[in-house]
Amino acid sequence: MIEFNDVSYHYPNQSDYALKHINFSIHEGEWVAILGRNGSGKSTLAKHMNGLLTPTYGDIRINGLELNEESVWDIRRHVGMVFQNPENQFVGTSVIDDVVFGLENIGLPREQMKERADESLRLLGLPDMHLTEPFHLSGGQKQRLAIAGILAMRPNVIVLDEATTMLDPTGKLQLLETIQQIRKQQHITTVMITHDVQEAAWADRVIILNDGEIGFNGSLSQSERIKEFGLELPFLLELTVALKERGYPIKYLPKNEEELVNQIWTYHSTK
Amino acid sequence: MDISFNQVSFTYQKGTPFEHHALHNVSTSISSGTMTAVIGQTGSGKSTFIQHVNGLYYPTEGSVEVGDFTITQDGLKSIKKLRQQVGMVFQYPEHQLFEENVRQELLFGPRNFGLEVSDSRLNEIFNMVGLPNEVLEKSPFELSGGQKRRVAIASVLVLEPKVLILDEPTAGLDPAGKQQIMNLFKSLQVEKQMTVVWITHDMTEVLTYADNVIVFHEGKLMGPAAPKALFRNKELLAQTSLNKPSVLKFLDELKDQIGVSINYNDQSAIELADEIIKVGEKS
Numbered sequence: 173m174i175e176f177n178d179v180s181y182h183y184p185n186q187s188d189y190a191l192k193h194i195n196f197s198i199h200e201g202e203w204v205a206i207l208g209r210n211g212s213g214k215s216t217l218a219k220h221m222n223g224l225l226t227p228t229y230g231d232i233r234i235n236g237l238e239l240n241e242e243s244v245w246d247i248r249r250h251v252g253m254v255f256q257n258p259e260n261q262f263v264g265t266s267v268i269d270d271v272v273f274g275l276e277n278i279g280l281p282r283e284q285m286k287e288r289a290d291e292s293l294r295l296l297g298l299p300d301m302h303l304t305e306p307f308h309l310s311g312g313q314k315q316r317l318a319i320a321g322i323l324a325m326r327p328n329v330i331v332l333d334e335a336t337t338m339l340d341p342t343g344k345l346q347l348l349e350t351i352q353q354i355r356k357q358q359h360i361t362t363v364m365i366t367h368d369v370q371e372a373a374w375a376d377r378v379i380i381l382n383d384g385e386i387g388f389n390g391s392l393s394q395s396e397r398i399k400e401f402g403l404e405l406p407f408l409l410e411l412t413v414a415l416k417e418r419g420y421p422i423k424y425l426p427k428n429e430e431e432l433v434n435q436i437w438t439y440h441s442t443k
Numbered sequence: 444m445d446i447s448f449n450q451v452s453f454t455y456q457k458g459t460p461f462e463h464h465a466l467h468n469v470s471t472s473i474s475s476g477t478m479t480a481v482i483g484q485t486g487s488g489k490s491t492f493i494q495h496v497n498g499l500y501y502p503t504e505g506s507v508e509v510g511d512f513t514i515t516q517d518g519l520k521s522i523k524k525l526r527q528q529v530g531m532v533f534q535y536p537e538h539q540l541f542e543e544n545v546r547q548e549l550l551f552g553p554r555n556f557g558l559e560v561s562d563s564r565l566n567e568i569f570n571m572v573g574l575p576n577e578v579l580e581k582s583p584f585e586l587s588g589g590q591k592r593r594v595a596i597a598s599v600l601v602l603e604p605k606v607l608i609l610d611e612p613t614a615g616l617d618p619a620g621k622q623q624i625m626n627l628f629k630s631l632q633v634e635k636q637m638t639v640v641w642i643t644h645d646m647t648e649v650l651t652y653a654d655n656v657i658v659f660h661e662g663k664l665m666g667p668a669a670p671k672a673l674f675r676n677k678e679l680l681a682q683t684s685l686n687k688p689s690v691l692k693f694l695d696e697l698k699d700q701i702g703v704s705i706n707y708n709d710q711s712a713i714e715l716a717d718e719i720i721k722v723g724e725k726s
Contacts, residue, residue: 186585209617211587256615311485337615340485340644341686367617404618407647407689407712414716429689433696440701440723 173329173361174198174221179230181216190216192384194230200328201359203351205372205392208381209402214365217381218333221363222251235328249278252322256334258314259307261321267293267309268302271321278325292320295354297346312343316350323354329361336371345428348374369398370406373425393425408432444510444528444605444638446496447472451505453491465491467662468505473655475605476636478628479667480649483659484684489642490534492659493608496640497529498522509606527556530604534611536595540583548583549598560601571630572597573623589620596624600631607631609641613648621645625652646688650674658683671707690715 174197181191190213198204208214219225220232223244232239234247255261264270271289280288293299296316301309306317315335322330332351336344348371355362364375372378372392380388382401392398398405405413409425412432416422421439426432453466466488473479481489494500495507498514507514512525519525533539542548546565553560566576572593578586583594596612607628613621629652631637643649649656650670658665658673660683666673673679674687687695691707698704703722710718 210589210620334615341646342684369618402619404622405712406618408693410712411693411716414713415719418716418720420720429693429696430700432693433700436697436719436723437701 173200173202173235174363175233176220177231177233179220179227179232181220181225182228183216188384189228190384191220191227194386196379196386196389198361198363200361201355202377203355203362203364203375205364205366205375205378206381207366207369207372207378207401207403208387209367212381212401213384214367214381215333216384218253218331218363218365221329221331222248222253224253249325250327251329251331252325252327254315254318254322254330254332254335256337258318258335261318262306262314265305266303267298267306267317270306270317271324274321274325288324288326289320292324295323295357296320296350310343311339312346315339315343315347319350319354323358323360327360329363331363331365333365334367335364336366336368344371348427367403368406369403369409370427373409373427393422445472445475445508446606446638446640447508448492448495449506449508451495451502451507453495453500454503457503465662466495466502469664470505471657471664471667473638473640473667475638476632477654478632478639478641478652480653480656480670481640481642481659482644482646482649482656482685487659487683488662489659490610492657492664493610493640493642494531496606496608497526497531499531523556527602528604529606529608530599530602532596532599532607532609532612534614537583537588537591540591540595543582544580545583545586545594546579548594549579549601552598552602556602558602565601568597568600571600572627589616589623592616592620592624596627604637606638606640609639611642611644613643613645621648628652646674646686647690650688650690658685 176194176196179191179194180189182189206214206217216225220227223239234251237243237247239247262270263273268289271292272285275285275288296319298313298316298320306314309317336347339347351362354360366372377390378392379386380401387401388397408429412422412426422435448469448471451466451469455463455465481493483489491500495502496509498519501514501516501518503516509525509529512519540548542551549565550560569576569579574590574593583591613624616624625648628639632639653670655667656670656673657667665679674691694705694707705718
């Protein structure tokens with residue numbers, strides 16, 4: 173679905189390359205986390221996925237189509253982006269206006285617009301808020317509205333660029349659960365840019381960026397080298413890794429405290 | 444400097460249809476040289492509270508004492524002196540950087556207060572916040588997010604405040620960046636006996652760094668309490684919709700699901716893993 177072939181990028185007026193020889197591919201329906209420290213090149217990478225930035229060298233294919241000046245408008249209809257601060261993305265004066273904005277732009281008939289908007293808002297848990305002003309929503313609701321607007325466009329890919337950074341822990345968890353649910357129903361390829369290792373545990377696979385280069389590409393549970401890339405393990409994963417190193421049979425990385433305790437319990441009860 | 448709030452209430456836009464009571468009868472004290480975390484939901488009054496400490500707001504009722512300064516609804520004549528001693532770092536302070544290079548940025552505050560700052564002093568502050576000296580000559584806009592944040596904090600430290608007030612200083616930073624910034628505040632507390640008051644949503648940060656924690660809920664103050672005592676107070680946590688830090692959530696789950704009870708005494712994840720193994724061997 174997404175293919176990067178030897179992509180390098182250089183910001184004008186900067187000496188060093190922000191991205192260096194990036195190669196990877198993401199299949200249809202996969203959930204991939206792009207993990208890295210502040211300044212590792214994550215957001216630069218994300219902006220390449222819908223042509224907000226164009227590679228200095230190398231090429232990018234989305235759904236088999238090479239990303240270039242001609243294809244970029246088409247590709248943007250298939251790749252939805254959600255940024256850190258949803259307020260910067262609102263255009264409508266009500267929730268419903270905001271969701272249909274993109275649909276109006278592609279000239280969808282009114283009935284279909286309504287149907288898609290209603291469905292998106294329902295999926296994101298904002299069903300009775302059509303006429304609410306976006307600025308009156310909570311942080312988590314704002315971010316879900318931003319996603320609803322993108323989902324209504326029926327994209328193949330959603331790119332979430334640090335979309336949970338501004339949310340409190342509860343809002344963060346709810347948003348991740350929502351994303352997981354949508355993916356099950358709609359098979360949307362999901363790319364999540366984050367510096368939160370705990371959040372990356374939700375994804376099928378992680379790509380770790382370090383100083384503009386890919387440091388690791390695989391399952392997070394296999395990466396005991398996370399610290400090498402300047403990433404701190406949150407308490408829960410540090411404990412999980414420590415238990416694993418001491419011979420505990422850890423089957424999967426826990427997304428929350430309960431999932432780790434469940435694994436400990438299973439082990440104790442079968443011993 | 445000791446800080447005390449004496450029955451402080453604050454009302455935004457008093458006497459208009461937009462009147463909003465942000466603080467209700469808040470009384471508390473913060474001892475000199477301590478680190479105090481201020482927590483609570485968005486809109487609970489946290490930011491209004493901390494902005495009283497350097498006189499950005501004057502209380503509608505009651506008084507705020509900071510060292511020898513007393514702020515009431517009539518304000519404070521020597522406000523400039525107070526602000527020199529109480530450094531304030533706003534949320535996302537990197538959005539406020541504007542000078543041509545970092546050196547100019549750092550000298551802007553002192554110039555306003557008519558102070559001279561030597562090059563060696565600038566270098567020393569840069570060392571403290573963990574930035575290499577060559578950054579001094581760069582434009583603030585060339586720096587990464589974490590570096591900008593540290594420049595913004597350095598530009599307050601250069602005034603040598605006795606009290607440091609920060610609104611979500613670690614928001615948006617990666618975990619390693621968070622740790623660096625929090626360790627910086629800890630060392631300012633230990634080495635310079637600075638009083639640090641900071642707003643945060645990160646409960647692990649509260650548990651790790653705070654001597655005391657103040658909880659706001661709908662403009663009212665709950666606490667102060669020691670962090671461990673706060674997180675044991677189930678009623679208060681439920682009432683204020685606050686989360687526990689991950690380590691305490693885990694220990695609760697362990698107790699509820701398996702009946703294994705481990706007390707939290709600042710153990711690291713590694714130490715806890717060893718304890719869990721030991722308990723497992725006994726059972």
